[in-house]
């Protein structure tokens with residue numbers, strides 16, 4: 001793999017003292033990473049390549065083949081704030097037929113989970129599944145956890161999500177699975193945190209619990225076909241979901257806490273990648 005480095009503003013330019021460093025881009029055949037720190041961009045490119053390999057090995061999905069995923073890492077939360085779509089967005093993904101963008105407040109290790117989460121959105125977009133919001137967010141959180149279990153990446157914050165699920169009231173399942181991408185619940189940090197925690201728990205349950213895991217590929221095929229898994233499947237899911245919520249109640253010894261073990265080597269068998 002060859003990396004090419006060049007400055008956007010001025011090749012080989014040196015910023016005068018007190019002025020911001022020029023933006024640079026570090027790229028390979030899959031990604032182009034923009035940053036004001038070449039070292040940070042190079043490091044992020046290495047992490048993205050590890051995510052790409054992980055995704056291809058464990059899901060069969062690959063990065064968009066027609067173009068590089070463009071990643072923009074700002075220098076700080078303040079500089080990122082002017083571009084974030086929501087006040088509570090710690091990073092975001094935007095995709096079209098011709099381009100995939102990921103924007104983050106920074107490219108350091110502390111943003112590793114956010115980078116993996118947003119890259120998962122690029123993978124889903126590339127897969128052609130066009131999933132509902134709950135699965136889009138739940139898959140991204142599960143993927144970030146799996147990435148954290150790999151050498152060289154940080155851990156997703158599973159414990160924090162479990163704490164939220166124990167402490168706060170849950171949004172009803174019907175509300176979670178019908179959530180629109182532009183729901184006002186994403187504008188508030190407390191409700192957004194619960195959405196991420198619940199969609200993560202639901203996705204985890206569907207592909208790891210013995211009663212669901214064997215049929216997870218079928219669920220994805222249904223999602224890809226524009227269905228939601230059928231009425232019977234919905235009833236089973238709702239029943240199991242209620243039991244999970246009960247087990248997660250304060251004082252309970254069971255429930256998702258048992259899911260703290262690392263992700264298995266292979267997440268699941270997904271249907272073949274479809275056209276965009």
Ligand SMILES: [Zn+2]
Nearest residue numbers: 117121137140
């Ligand atoms: Zn997301």
